[in-house]
Amino acid sequence: xxxxxxxxxxxxxxxxxxxxxxxxxxxxxxxxxxxxxxxxxxxxxxxxxxxxxxxxxxxxxxxxxxxxxxxxxxxxxxxxxxxxxxxxxxxxxxxxxxxxxxxxxxxxxxxxxxxxxxxxxxxxxxxxxxxxxxxxxxxxxxxxxxxxxxxxxxxxxxxxxxxxxxxxxxxxxxxxxxxxxxxxxxxxxxxxxxxxxxxxxxxxxxxxxxxxxxxxxxxxxxxxxxxxxxxxxxxxxxxxxxxxxxxxxxxxxxxxxxxxxxxxxxxxxxxxxxxxxxxxxxxxxxxxxxxxxxxxxxxxxxxxxxxxxxxxxxxxxxxxxxxxxxxxxxxxxxxxxxxxxxxxxxxxxxxxxxxxxxxxxxxxxxxxxxxxxxxxxxxxxxxxxxxxxxxxxxxxxxxxxxxxxxxxxxxxxxxxxxxxxxxxxxxxxxxxxxxxxxxxxxxxxxxxxxx
Amino acid sequence: xxxxxxxxxxxxxxxxxxxxxxxxxxxxxxxxxxxxxxxxxxxxxxxxxxxxxxxxxxxxxxxxxxxxxxxxxxxxxxxxxxxxxxxxxxxxxxxxxxxxxxxxxxxxxxxxxxxxxxxxxxxxxxxxxxxxxxxxxxxxxxxxxxxxxxxxxxxxxxxxxxxxxxxxxxxxxxxxxxxxxxxxxxxxxxxxxxxxxxxxxxxxxxxxxxxxxxxxxxxxxxxxxxxxxxxxxxxxxxxxxxxxxxxxxxxxxxxxxxxxxxxxxxxxxxxxxxxxxxxxxxxxxxxxxxxxxxxxxxxxxxxxxxxxxxxxxxxxxxxxxxxxxxxxxxxxxxxxxxxxxxxxxxxxxxxxxxxxxxxxxxxxxxxxxxxxxxxxxxxxxxxxxxxxxxxxxxxxxxxxxxxxxxxxxxxxxxxxxxxxxxxxxxxxxxxxxxxxxxxxxxxxxxxxxxx
Numbered sequence: 027x028x029x030x031x032x033x034x035x036x037x038x039x040x041x042x043x044x045x046x047x048x049x050x051x052x053x054x055x056x057x058x059x060x061x062x063x064x065x066x067x068x069x070x071x072x073x074x075x076x077x078x079x080x081x082x083x084x085x086x087x088x089x090x091x092x093x094x095x096x097x098x099x100x101x102x103x104x105x106x107x108x109x110x111x112x113x114x115x116x117x118x119x120x121x122x123x124x125x126x127x128x129x130x131x132x133x134x135x136x137x138x139x140x141x142x143x144x145x146x147x148x149x150x151x152x153x154x155x156x157x158x159x160x161x162x163x164x165x166x167x168x169x170x171x172x173x174x175x176x177x178x179x180x181x182x183x184x185x186x187x188x189x190x191x192x193x194x195x196x197x198x199x200x201x202x203x204x205x206x207x208x209x210x211x212x213x214x215x216x217x218x219x220x221x222x223x224x225x226x227x228x229x230x231x232x233x234x235x236x237x238x239x240x241x242x243x244x245x246x247x248x249x250x251x252x253x254x255x256x257x258x259x260x261x262x263x264x265x266x267x268x269x270x271x272x273x274x275x276x277x278x279x280x281x282x283x284x285x286x287x288x289x290x291x292x293x294x295x296x297x298x299x300x301x302x303x304x305x306x307x308x309x310x311x312x313x314x315x316x317x318x319x320x321x322x323x324x325x326x327x328x329x330x331x332x333x334x335x336x337x338x339x340x341x342x343x344x345x346x347x348x349x350x351x352x353x354x355x356x357x358x359x360x361x362x363x364x365x366x367x368x369x370x371x372x373x374x375x376x377x378x379x380x381x382x383x384x385x386x387x388x389x390x391x392x393x394x395x396x397x398x399x400x401x402x403x404x405x406x407x408x409x410x411x412x413x414x415x416x417x418x419x420x421x422x423x424x425x426x427x428x429x430x431x432x433x434x435x436x437x438x439x440x441x442x443x444x445x446x447x448x449x450x451x452x453x454x455x456x457x458x459x460x461x462x463x464x465x466x467x468x469x470x471x472x473x474x475x476x477x
Numbered sequence: 478x479x480x481x482x483x484x485x486x487x488x489x490x491x492x493x494x495x496x497x498x499x500x501x502x503x504x505x506x507x508x509x510x511x512x513x514x515x516x517x518x519x520x521x522x523x524x525x526x527x528x529x530x531x532x533x534x535x536x537x538x539x540x541x542x543x544x545x546x547x548x549x550x551x552x553x554x555x556x557x558x559x560x561x562x563x564x565x566x567x568x569x570x571x572x573x574x575x576x577x578x579x580x581x582x583x584x585x586x587x588x589x590x591x592x593x594x595x596x597x598x599x600x601x602x603x604x605x606x607x608x609x610x611x612x613x614x615x616x617x618x619x620x621x622x623x624x625x626x627x628x629x630x631x632x633x634x635x636x637x638x639x640x641x642x643x644x645x646x647x648x649x650x651x652x653x654x655x656x657x658x659x660x661x662x663x664x665x666x667x668x669x670x671x672x673x674x675x676x677x678x679x680x681x682x683x684x685x686x687x688x689x690x691x692x693x694x695x696x697x698x699x700x701x702x703x704x705x706x707x708x709x710x711x712x713x714x715x716x717x718x719x720x721x722x723x724x725x726x727x728x729x730x731x732x733x734x735x736x737x738x739x740x741x742x743x744x745x746x747x748x749x750x751x752x753x754x755x756x757x758x759x760x761x762x763x764x765x766x767x768x769x770x771x772x773x774x775x776x777x778x779x780x781x782x783x784x785x786x787x788x789x790x791x792x793x794x795x796x797x798x799x800x801x802x803x804x805x806x807x808x809x810x811x812x813x814x815x816x817x818x819x820x821x822x823x824x825x826x827x828x829x830x831x832x833x834x835x836x837x838x839x840x841x842x843x844x845x846x847x848x849x850x851x852x853x854x855x856x857x858x859x860x861x862x863x864x865x866x867x868x869x870x871x872x873x874x875x876x877x878x879x880x881x882x883x884x885x886x887x888x889x890x891x892x893x894x895x896x897x898x899x900x901x902x903x904x905x906x907x908x909x910x911x912x913x914x915x916x917x918x919x920x921x922x923x924x925x926x927x928x
Contacts, residue, residue, distance in 0.1 A: 070900050086537035087900055178577075448539075
């Protein structure tokens with residue numbers, strides 16, 4: 027399995043991050059004459075577009091995760107490394123981990139984004155976001171604990187606060203969460219409680235702009251809003267959140283300010299780049315945008331460092347129409363494949379024309395059998411959009427892994443209104459290899475590489 | 478949905494614990510003229526016999542869990558309460574929770590067992606056991622982290638310790654864990670690593686007695702041992718563990734004492750009763766056995782308290798052949814159904830003959846397509862035993878929930894040698910409602926009932 031190093035060592039590609047960008051880059055390099063090392067803090071790829079289904083008890087984390095090693099097990103030139111990157115040394119061409127340094131000829135940084143509270147970081151405690159498996163499990167516990175607590179609460183006002191769910195942000199994640207919680211409260215859990223009537227649940231979806239799903243065509247935003255209202259969701263557009271404290275959301279609608287008592291406040295309002303952006307800025311001098319994303323060149327490399335590429339949610343690519351490309355899976359995928367292709371071509375002395383994103387459309391699901399799809403040339407809504415959404419997601423899930431059972435699980439749930447993954451459990455914060463209790467007990471004999 | 482209380486309040490049955498015993502009691506009382514309150518710390522029933530499949534990345538926690546509320550949603554006389562019981566007041570006939578007291582006419586205590594280190598509680602840190610979902614997730618993380626750490630380890634001796642798995646205890650759980658880890662190391666993960674050869678993994682199964690699976694017939698123990706050896710497991714009988722420290726297991730075989738360096742040590746050696754046994758002893762004066770189990774009368778009630786029943790792993794029922802019944806699901810199930818039946822009969826002025834356990838046999842799975850089944854009148858081994866095992870487990874899983882996808886997942890995994898739930902994540906310690914971050918923010922207005 028060792029690549030021959032007899033004459034010239036093969037070109038070393040290091041990829042940081044096993045999300046859509048990094049994983050697609052690695053897969054596209056499988057046949058190239060290079061050695062690939064993919065570094066990730068986690069041992070699995072996460073299908074983030076379905077994370078809201080974990081948060082609402084419909085799927086298990088493993089249903090939307092694929093072990094990186096099994097996805098890449100057939101790529102003989104590729105090594106997966108579980109570890110955290112602390113720094114990058116562009117002069118020495120090394121990636122610095124906690125106890126070793128990995129040399130690279132070409133580096134691809136694809137560490138993604140995390141949710142952002144627009145500078146109000148103290149809101150996070152009260153209004154958790156949804157980016158990791160742990161986030162989803164924590165959100166799931168909050169949602170189901172709220173119903174349990176309401177069942178035991180005798181004070182009417184407090185019970186009302188337990189049965190009030192506020193979702194901040196009317197983008198796809200907010201819309202999908204609101205729809206799923208509405209189905210839970212008004213259908214799935216209806217018969218399960220004895221002291222409360224779950225149909226009294228209030229679900230508020232708050233959006234600052236004048237319509238939900240702003241990236242979609244206005245008519246689809248309208249359809250989505252109508253459908254959510256029919257599901258029982260209280261959609262509030264032109265609504266700014268001015269404060270979040272323990273169990274209280276303060277909102278501003280025009281000139282009127284009011285407080286909403288809610289025990290469950292969920293954040294779906296914004297993202298910022300992962301900290302690796304800062305690391306790159308400090309080590310290479312590259313410019314970041316206001317969201318912390320790395321401004322990339324037209325070939326996705328960074329200025330002055332033609333062998334460092336940034337892709338996916340961490341990249342700000344504005345060469346197409348002046349606006350940065352959105353932080354969605356298809357962008358990351360196409361960028362990963364482009365960079366892989368570019369590396370292979372360069373090794374043969376060729377060049378490639380600049381990266382060009384092909385937008386195949388936007389999708390959002392509103393509830394059972396309801397979705398909106400904007401393909402640009404065609405707009406779908408309702409049941410057919412939902413079927414389309416189902417097939418697209420099933421197709422992309424199956425790409426990395428055989429998630430046959432996820433599709434069966436979906437169909438089953440949609441028929442039975444079931445929520446089988448309704449477990450109230452709590453995950454710790456994201457885990458690194460070093461967090462394993464027995465890991466530190468080994469004082470590794472491996473010497474840190476001098477850099 | 479309220480039971481009429483016009484003339485006489487209905488008989489109140491409180492059940493503590495939603496395991497096999499408690500849940501079967503509740504279900505059997507669904508048609509009885511009583512009100513039932515089932516109290517559990519968790520919002521789901523756990524199918525413990527398959528927990529080892531979660532620990533080895535084969536199933537997700539939700540696959541073997543059923544939300545208590547959905548299992549009991551059709552039992553209109555039954556209320557589920559998420560909470561922890563702190564005390565029992567047999568004089569006032571009340572169960573004391575953290576902020577309220579629940580009155581009962583009849584009490585069924587079914588809080589089960591947890592693993593025991595025979596007084597060596599400091600071993601737990603190094604050799605975790607397998608009783609809860611959190612245990613399984615922690616074990617899963619340890620197992621998969623060990624391979625990851627071995628992949629990054631350059632020191633041969635340390636790498637060997639990472640690739641050494643010691644399982645203490647040769648009962649069904651130990652046998653099942655050893656078989657599943659052997660399949661992981663020698664089949665599933667074979668192609669996934671680049672620096673290590675997972676076939677060098679050593680898996681030791683340690684048993685103090687002279688054969689594994691002591692509850693089975695000797696010939697089945699022999700078959701199981703032979704099958705495990707063929708899978709690559711090093712079975713060591715007549716082997717006592719005298720010490721467990723960080724990464725070192727000390728064993729005694731006859732007069733020889735030796736140390737095994739192993740980064741992953743798993744405990745499958747013994748259980749003791751849950752702390753509710755002590756609570757009962759202190760409040761009612763009932764006698765406990767050495768394992769902390771409650772000595773019960775021939776009708777499963779406790780001495781001097783005919784309206785308090787103890788069932789399942791917490792009970793020591795020795796009226797059948799002088800030996801306590803084993804702590805397995807079928808015993809708990811039959812005990813739960815007996816007590817439910819007894820309560821219903823008593824309300825009509827009837828009595829029942831003493832409880833009598835019908836042993837339908839023992840089952841253990843050794844590996845893919847291999848199991849041993851001891852039905853008393855018939856012994857099965859090999860592939861047919863495995864098929865039998867699969868059907869029995871599928872049948873019992875389906876009893877509470879429609880776990881169609883679990884069966885599909887199994888068949889799929891057994892065909893593909895896949896381990897889809899290979900996520901390295903960490904759960905916190907078992908969660909109670911009160912652990913929810915927003916729970917304490919509500920100073921409940923409900924007054925504690927004076928007792």
